[in-house]
Amino acid sequence: GAVVSQHPSRVICKSGTSVKIECRSLDFQATTMFWYRQFPKQSLMLMATSNEGSKATYEQGVEKDKFLINHASLTLSTLTVTSAHPEDSSFYICSARDRGLNQPQHFGDGTRLSIL
Amino acid sequence: QKEVEQNSGPLSVPEGAIASLNCTYSDRGSQSFFWYRQYSGKSPELIMSIYSNGDKEDGRFTAQLNKASQYVSLLIRDSQPSDSATYLCAVGRAGNNRKLIWGLGTSLAVNP
Numbered sequence: 001g002a003v004v005s006q007h008p009s010r011v012i013c014k015s016g017t018s019v020k021i022e023c024r025s026l027d028f029q030a031t032t033m034f035w036y037r038q039f040p041k042q043s044l045m046l047m048a049t050s051n052e053g054s055k056a057t058y059e060q061g062v063e064k065d066k067f068l069i070n071h072a073s074l075t076l077s078t079l080t081v082t083s084a085h086p087e088d089s090s091f092y093i094c095s096a097r098d099r100g101l102n103q104p105q106h107f108g109d110g111t112r113l114s115i116l
Numbered sequence: 117q118k119e120v121e122q123n124s125g126p127l128s129v130p131e132g133a134i135a136s137l138n139c140t141y142s143d144r145g146s147q148s149f150f151w152y153r154q155y156s157g158k159s160p161e162l163i164m165s166i167y168s169n170g171d172k173e174d175g176r177f178t179a180q181l182n183k184a185s186q187y188v189s190l191l192i193r194d195s196q197p198s199d200s201a202t203y204l205c206a207v208g209r210a211g212n213n214r215k216l217i218w219g220l221g222t223s224l225a226v227n228p
Binding site for chain 2: 032034043044046049091093095097102104105106107108109110
């Protein structure tokens with residue numbers, strides 16, 4: 001089945017640090033990848049849609065300068081949390097869709113980010 | 117009205133029983149429907165996808181879609197304690213940058 005690799009799985013760092021998270025589709029080409037954030041005991045929240053070779057589409061209320069997304073190839077998208085602060089601590093999850101109509105999203109294992 | 121609605125639960129069923137999870141959606145133009153399972157602290161995992169009216173079975177799981185009623189359900193037969201998780205309903209619409217619209221999830225507890 002479709003496999004999406006995400007790393008690192010866990011990051012603990014000081015306030016003000018920028019953190020990069022990578023998301024790779026291992027056995028398929030993903031023209032579109034998605035970045036989600038999930039706070040404890042809350043629902044999954046879409047942050048942005050990452051399009052290969054073009055600018056990401058951010059959801060309302062998500063700061064594009066704070067959460068930088070790069071989708072440079074058909075198998076790799078990165079999310080950089082710039083100058084992270086404690087309120088950015090969360091579970092960040094990426095997903096990717098294979099080409100073709102109505103394909104499901106397959107998720108990476110997520111990155112647990114803790115900002116001290 | 118939320119775009120995709122699910123009962124938050126918790127839904128509690130005894131081991132071996134049938135668990136029935138329900139989801140309604142508002143956009144009649146929706147074309148694809150998915151059920152994901154999410155264990156606490158983990159990322160979502162695809163359980164079932166369904167695209168046309170009727171039933172689709174995969175092992176102990178059956179997805180049911182009724183587009184006229186804008187309703188999609190997931191039945192879990194012979195429920196096991198390992199099925200205890202949050203079940204997320206997701207709906208895909210044509211021409212919407214391929215993103216999914218998510219329900220808030222239903223928490224299922226299967227009691228041994």
